[in-house]
Amino acid sequence: xxxxxxxxxxxxxxxxxxxxxxxxxxxxxxxxxxxxxxxxxxxxxxxxxxxxxxxxxxxxxxxxxxxxxxxxxxxxxxxxxxxxxxxxxxxxxxxxxxxxxxxxxxxxxxxxxxxxxxxxxxxxxxxxxxxxxxxxxxxxxxxxxxxxxxxxxxxxxxxxxxxxxxxxxxxxxxxxxxxxxxxxxxxxxxxxxxxxxxxxxxxxxxxxxxxxxxxxxxxxxxxxxxxxxxxxxxxxxxxxxxxxxxxxxxxxxxxxxxxxxxxxxxxxxxxxxxxxxxxxxxxxxxxxxxxxxxxxxxxxxxxxxxxxxxxxxxxxxxxxxxxxxxxxxxxxxxxxxxxxxxxxxxxxxxxxxxxxxxxxxxxxxxxxxxxxxxxxxxxxxxxxxxxxxxxxxxxxxxxxxxxxxxxxxxxxxxxxxxxxxxxxxxxx
Amino acid sequence: xxxxxxxxxxxxxxxxxxxxxxxxxxxxxxxxxxxxxxxxxxxxxxxxxxxxxxxxxxxxxxxxxxxxxxxxxxxxxxxxxxxxxxxxxxxxxxxxxxxxxxxxxxxxxxxxxxxxxxxxxxxxxxxxxxxxxxxxxxxxxxxxxxxxxxxxxxxxxxxxxxxxxxxxxxxxxxxxxxxxxxxxxxxxxxxxxxxxxxxxxxxxxxxxxxxxxxxxxxxxxxxxxxxxxxxxxxxxxxxxxxxxxxxxxxxxxxxxxxxxxxxxxxxxxxxxxxxxxxxxxxxxxxxxxxxxxxxxxxxxxxxxxxxxxxxxxxxxxxxxxxxxxxxxxxxxxxxxxxxxxxxxxxxxxxxxxxxxxx
Numbered sequence: 001x002x003x004x005x006x007x008x009x010x011x012x013x014x015x016x017x018x019x020x021x022x023x024x025x026x027x028x029x030x031x032x033x034x035x036x037x038x039x040x041x042x043x044x045x046x047x048x049x050x051x052x053x054x055x056x057x058x059x060x061x062x063x064x065x066x067x068x069x070x071x072x073x074x075x076x077x078x079x080x081x082x083x084x085x086x087x088x089x090x091x092x093x094x095x096x097x098x099x100x101x102x103x104x105x106x107x108x109x110x111x112x113x114x115x116x117x118x119x120x121x122x123x124x125x126x127x128x129x130x131x132x133x134x135x136x137x138x139x140x141x142x143x144x145x146x147x148x149x150x151x152x153x154x155x156x157x158x159x160x161x162x163x164x165x166x167x168x169x170x171x172x173x174x175x176x177x178x179x180x181x182x183x184x185x186x187x188x189x190x191x192x193x194x195x196x197x198x199x200x201x202x203x204x205x206x207x208x209x210x211x212x213x214x215x216x217x218x219x220x221x222x223x224x225x226x227x228x229x230x231x232x233x234x235x236x237x238x239x240x241x242x243x244x245x246x247x248x249x250x251x252x253x254x255x256x257x258x259x260x261x262x263x264x265x266x267x268x269x270x271x272x273x274x275x276x277x278x279x280x281x282x283x284x285x286x287x288x289x290x291x292x293x294x295x296x297x298x299x300x301x302x303x304x305x306x307x308x309x310x311x312x313x314x315x316x317x318x319x320x321x322x323x324x325x326x327x328x329x330x331x332x333x334x335x336x337x338x339x340x341x342x343x344x345x346x347x348x349x350x351x352x353x354x355x356x357x358x359x360x361x362x363x364x365x366x367x368x369x370x371x372x373x374x375x376x377x378x379x380x381x382x383x384x385x386x387x388x389x390x391x392x393x394x395x396x397x398x399x400x401x402x403x404x405x406x407x408x409x410x411x412x413x414x415x416x417x418x419x420x421x422x423x424x425x426x427x428x
Numbered sequence: 429x430x431x432x433x434x435x436x437x438x439x440x441x442x443x444x445x446x447x448x449x450x451x452x453x454x455x456x457x458x459x460x461x462x463x464x465x466x467x468x469x470x471x472x473x474x475x476x477x478x479x480x481x482x483x484x485x486x487x488x489x490x491x492x493x494x495x496x497x498x499x500x501x502x503x504x505x506x507x508x509x510x511x512x513x514x515x516x517x518x519x520x521x522x523x524x525x526x527x528x529x530x531x532x533x534x535x536x537x538x539x540x541x542x543x544x545x546x547x548x549x550x551x552x553x554x555x556x557x558x559x560x561x562x563x564x565x566x567x568x569x570x571x572x573x574x575x576x577x578x579x580x581x582x583x584x585x586x587x588x589x590x591x592x593x594x595x596x597x598x599x600x601x602x603x604x605x606x607x608x609x610x611x612x613x614x615x616x617x618x619x620x621x622x623x624x625x626x627x628x629x630x631x632x633x634x635x636x637x638x639x640x641x642x643x644x645x646x647x648x649x650x651x652x653x654x655x656x657x658x659x660x661x662x663x664x665x666x667x668x669x670x671x672x673x674x675x676x677x678x679x680x681x682x683x684x685x686x687x688x689x690x691x692x693x694x695x696x697x698x699x700x701x702x703x704x705x706x707x708x709x710x711x712x713x714x715x716x717x718x719x720x721x722x723x724x725x726x727x728x729x730x731x732x733x734x735x736x737x738x739x740x741x742x743x744x745x746x747x748x749x750x751x752x753x754x755x756x757x758x759x760x761x762x763x764x765x766x767x768x769x770x771x772x773x774x775x776x777x778x779x780x781x782x783x784x785x786x
Contacts, residue, residue: 096750102496120753124497209734260611260734263591391751396521399736402611421521 045129049327055085056331059101059108061094061317063287063351070350071338078337084330102126105324109331113156113320115147116386121320122150123388128321129153130332134339139357147383148318156318157339160353162282163381164216164312165299165373166190172197172277184278184303187220187246194255197277206267206276207247209258209405210398211418212313212384213267213280216302217243219311219382226385232426233385235419236412243305244404244411251405260402271295282315283374286352299373314381316356385422393421489759495749511760519639522748525736526761527638529744532737533722535649540660541717548665548713549706552672553698567673574666578726581663582656586610586730589655607651613737615647616654650737656727664720668713675709676702711780718776722769741765 058075062068068090075086089108091097095117101107102124113121121127131137131154137145144158166184176196184190194204207213215225223239226232234240250256257276264270271279272292279285280302289295302312319335321328337343344355348364354375355361365372385394397418403409484499489511493504514522555566573581588594589609596606614622633643649657679702687701703710728743739747741761749758 099495099750099753103498105498120494121496124494124503126496261608263608263611389752389754392521392525392748392754395733395747395751396525396736399613399734403613424520 045133045328047130047133047329047332049325049329051327051330051333052083054327054330055087056110056327056334057087057089057108058334059089059091059094059098059111061112062090063284066351067347070347074338074343074346075334078334082330082333084334086334102322102324107322107324109322109325109327110335111320111322112159112317115144115316115318116384116390118148118155118318118320119150119386120388122153122155126323127155128323128325128328128331129155130321130328130335131155131157131318133332134336139359141356141358141361141378143314143378143381143383144316144318144356147314147316147386150386156320157335158356159317159319159339160344160347161314161316161356161378162284162354163314163374163377164213164280164282164302165377166302167271167279167281167285167297167299169197169271169274169277170296170298172202172274176277183300185300186303186308187306190278190303191250191255194250194278198255201275203257203262203270203276204255205250205278205280206257206259206262206264206270207280208267209260209401211394211401212315214244214247214401215382216280216311216313217247217305219313219380220302220305220309221246221311222305222307222309224382233419233422235422236415241412241415244415248405248407248411252407258402258405261405271297283352283354283371286370299370301373301376310377310380312377312381314378314383316383387422387425389425390422393418393425396421485759486763488756489763491756493755494753495755496753507756511756512764514757515760515764516638519636522757524639525739525744525748526741526764527640528644528736529739529741530638531640531645532649532653533724533740536653536657536660536724536740537718537721539649539657540664540721541714544661544665544668544717545710545713547661548668549672549710551665551669552676553702555669556673556676567669570669571666573663576663578663579730581659582727582730585655585659609651609655610731610738611735612651613735615650615737617646617648618643619651650735652731652735652738656724656731656738659727660721660724664717668717671709671713672706675706679705715773715776718773719769722765722772 058071060067060071062071068088072088075088078084079086089097094112098107098111102121107126113127118127122129131145131148134157137154140158141161144161145154148154148156148158168183173193176193176199178193178196182189182193182196184193190205196204198204218224218240221239221243223237223243224234227234247256251258251261257270259265259267259270262270262275264273264275266281266288267276267279268281268285268288270276271281271285272289272295274295281288285299289297302310304310319339321331321335325331339356341355341357341360344357344360345364347353348355348360348368348371354371355364358378361375361378365375384390397414400409400414400417404411404414488499490506490508491499491504492507492510493499497503514520515526516523551570554560555563555570560566590596591606591608593609595609599606629641629643633641633646635642637645683701683705684697687697692701723742724740725742725746728738728740729746732739732743732747742765745758745761745765747758748761749755
């Protein structure tokens with residue numbers, strides 16, 4: 001599950017709601033006609049059903065009014081151009097509603113799906129592996145396609161993604177006498193800057209109390225979640241233990257803190273309220289910061305580890321199509337349109353997700369410099385664990401992270417526990 | 429009216445049913461039939477929305493249902509007692525999560541039930557006072573938390589108890605450095621022991637029960653759990669105050685006056701006259717309290733994801749089901765909780781009944 005913050009996402013929706021008004025509906029309509037070409041059936045999947053006069057249900061986990069409005073506008077443009085009807089459902093808790101749909105035998109035709117749930121749904125035969133049938137499948141980031149693949153089958157087309165970057169409060173940065181030359185490109189520089197920035201109640205760096213943030217430091221230290229062969233987990237590797245030991249050392253020194261230690265709901269809150277000078281959140285923080293207009297900030301790519309390894313974490317959603325759909329051909333056509341470069345660019349402007357194609361993302365980052373720090377990490381970003389049952393295992397680790405920072409449990413003990421619990425998921 | 433009364437009497441007592449059957453007239457047979465027809469809508473609602481889901485949930489607790497197919501699909505396998513073993517006997521995350529949740533809830537129950545019972549009785553006696561002015565206002569004020577959404581109240585409490593919240597500001601005014609309430613996982617008892625100089629768990633306490641060490645079991649409620657305990661006592665005492673108030677109004681004034689004339693002090697009057705007359709209500713409130721407190725969900729739903737010491741079995745069942753798609757295990761937790769509540773309630777009733785015969 002993507003660790004977006006509810007409050008942040010709400011703010012994102014509200015702040016960007018006005019942006020939608022600016023769209024010329026002509027561009028969308030013409031893209032809709034273009035995208036409606038019939039993709040041929042590829043591989044083992046045969047797309048069937050009528051492509052005219054059908055009703056498709058699309059279920060989205062919306063981040064707010066802006067996203068809902070954008071998706072409704074796009075789907076109705078497609079519906080008008082192709083002579084179909086599209087209903088967009090926006091349940092409060094999409095995972096629950098999706099469960100109910102599948103359990104009751106009437107799932108939505110198309111739905112948002114977090115990459116880390118693909119294995120769960122694919123194992124139950126709920127996902128139509130339509131992805132390779134869309135236009136220009138090679139135009140997507142290969143890392144995202146890999147994240148949307150399970151058991152050598154590419155199931156669903158990437159919808160968008162988010163990477164972690166380092167956010168810096170520029171007012172505090174200048175006040176501490178730091179310059180552009182001090183921008184943390186390495187761990188040493190990060191520690192130096194955090195020391196300079198820590199004063200009184202302000203902590204140098206606030207990090208979310210979850211492996212979905214701390215994992216970036218493991219990657220930068222040369223560690224990873226999985227072993228090299230990808231056959232098992234490697235949480236308790238020396239690199240991972242050292243990365244967390246490094247974090248705890250500076251947490252004890254008072255220049256790094258977890259959001260839980262600062263009593264904040266997420267690192268973006270501590271950053272926005274001026275209690276932290278730096279944070280390591282993803283591009284969703286742009287929406288979150290709309291609640292704190294007084295804070296001046298910038299984003300830079302995550303620093304490299306002691307041996308120069310770059311690392312960050314990536315979170316991605318895709319367009320799932322239910323295997324049970326009666327109109328798989330029409331559904332694939334709609335996804336083809338929704339994932340076209342024109343719509344991706346429009347979505348990025350309307351509510352801030354990163355477009356999943358390198359060409360589109362690069363053009364978008366060029367027009368919006370703040371995005372370039374988030375896009376930069378894509379080639380080396382580490383994806384989330386996708387194994388069934390991971391959520392509870394991660395929960396047990398995340399629940400202990402604050403204790404680790406407080407010193408009541410050591411990183412190696414915690415990572416050994418994580419390794420044992422995660423390995424147990426792989427046992428038959 | 430007469431029809432239903434006759435019908436239900438016939439159903440209720442086997443003796444009368446036997447007598448009726450022997451000389452069953454066409455008329456009474458019609459009455460029986462109509463009785464069933466009249467109760468059938470209510471019966472259908474009960475069966476469809478209560479009995480069938482319970483049976484289905486029991487079935488699911490013996491399967492590996494993922495929640496994203498039909499529960500009767502070929503992908504769902506019968507796994508016997510595997511889900512129950514995962515939770516109760518096999519060392520692992522399933523067992524220790526359940527053990528932690530039971531530990532958390534145990535401290536919640538043993539603090540909330542006695543305090544809320546005593547507090548609601550006290551409030552009821554206060555607002556039942558003949559000489560109290562503005563009774564309506566006080567009764568409404570005390571009852572108000574009970575009719576407010578628990579999610580809303582919990583959200584307000586989260587703000588109150590945040591590190592920079594009102595509670596810590598007030599404590600700070602008195603020079604006390606308040607804890608990080610909602611995230612603090614340290615038990616109250618271990619914290620007190622640490623203040624007394626006991627820092628390390630003695631070796632005997634490493635023995636594990638349900639995946640949690642004895643030291644863990646004895647650590648007491650965490651500071652986070654204390655917040656939920658305070659919240660629960662505050663919200664539910666209003667409801668139970670109403671129970672006591674209704675009972676107090678049935679205590680006749682003559683008895684009270686008679687005891688006063690006999691020279692009983694106010695305390696003696698309360699202890700030996702009022703309280704014995706309220707006894708059935710005290711038992712009712714304690715029983716309802718016991719059952720309700722083992723089912724805390726809302727508060728845990730809002731705070732649990734951040735702090736494992738605030739997770740309760742009811743929330744754990746939800747979490748296991750909806751975030752890990754392990755509905756079988758979730759249903760098993762629910763049934764263990766159910767068995768647990770029934771067992772404890774029976775024990776409590778047995779204990780209370782024995783007391784009654786003294």
